[in-house]
Amino acid sequence: MKNVLITGAAGFLGSHLCDRFIKEGFHVIGMDNFITGDKKNISHLEGNDNFQFIEHDVTEFVKIEGELDYILHFASPASPIDYLKIPIQTLKVGSLGTHNLLGLAKAKGARILIASTSEIYGDPLVHPQTESYYGNVNTIGPRGVYDEAKRFQESITMAYHRFHGLETRIVRIFNTYGPRMRLNDGRVIPAFMGQALRGEDLTIFGDGSQTRSFCYVDDQVEGIYNLLFSDYVEPVNIGNPHEISIKDFAEEIIKLTGTKQKVVYKDLPIDDPMQRQPDIALAKKILNWEPKVTREEGLKITFNYFKTLSANELLKREHKDFKNHIRK
Incomplete structure (x- = not known):
């Protein structure tokens, strides 16, 4: 049985990756410090002989006993509400955390995939x-703490590949959604669905002409899995190329939820991208991958998940206290 370490295991995407690798017959070691992850995302894996969990901050030295075949580094705040609250930690997990995990991969002779x-x-x-x-x-803008952490992450990963001959993979993830996302984490889909479920007007930042492309989580996991076992070492886009404006998307959410909310407009945040659409020609060519789940189908599944949340979860505005995690 092969061993795989998945950091950020209690996060939205990390928890789905744990499920996939267990399903494929791997022994999964999940790692998270719960700064943005949620224990509920992996609670269904308690007692599973093929799952081991370690609560740890990857910006500190990472030690794993025994053999390790693969590492997937998904530990990082990924939503604006998080990385704007904890900018230093975001930079540290992309730099120190990545350095620690690359060192671990080198020591273990493991292949590592960087998110x-x-x-x-x-x-x-x-x-x-x-x-x-x-x-x-x-x-130097507010979003730079996340953007530059990821850009540095790519640079040091390629340096380890070129200098040490380390087996590395890099996935560039575009907007992904599905069950286990947090409501009101600053991303479009949970924000809109949370507002709809609470009977609030949907908030659009800017005039709504900016575009996004949304990939359902099962498709994203499939692309990541295929990339890990490919022979390609440079970055690969994994996302859904079907683009939609935020204004049109808000109307889709209103139709889906059957609510009668209005759309209200607020100022666009600094450096918010006006266009986001992946070219996935490379993924199609080298991974034989493209998304299968339509936006209509994926949104129905996601909305049904959010509807199962308790009233307290729906009302919560994600004002999580990060003081216990913050270091200078």
Whole structure:
């Protein structure tokens, strides 16, 4: 049985990856410090002989006993509400955390896959975004703490590959959604659905002409899984290329939820990207991958999940206290 370490295991995407690798017959070691993850996301794995959990902050030295075949590094705040609250921790997990895990991979002779993001493209001047595009990023803006952490992450990963011959993979993740997302975490889908379920008006930042492309979590996990076992070492976009404006998307959510809310407009945040659409030609070519789940189908599943949440969870505004986790 092969052993795989998944950091950020209690997060939205990390928990789905744990499920997938257990299903494929791996022994999964999940790691998280719960700064943004949720124990409920992995509670169903308690008692599973093929799952082991370690509560740990990867910015500190990471020690794993025994053999380790693969590492998937998904430990990072990934939503604006998180990385704007904890900017230093976001930078540290992308730099120190990645360095620690690359060192662990080198010591164990393990292949490591790094979770990067479409945010490395910033507010893109090229559309759709291909892996060869270098991006348009404000390094000192509020979002720079996340963008630059991920850009550094890619750089050090490729340095380890070139200098040490380490087996590395890099996935650039575009907007992903599905069950286990947190309501009101600053991302479009849970924010809109949470407002609809509470009977609030839907909030659009800017005039709504900015675009996004949403990939259902099962498709995203499939792409990541295929990339890990491919022979390709440079970054690969994994996302859904079907683009929609935020204004049109809000109308889709209103129709889906059967609510009668209005749409209200607020100022656009600094450096918020106006366009986001992946070019997935490379993923199609080298991974034989493209998304299968339609937005209509995925949104229904996600909305049904949110409807199962308790009234307290729906009313909560995610004002989580991070004081216990914050270091200077």
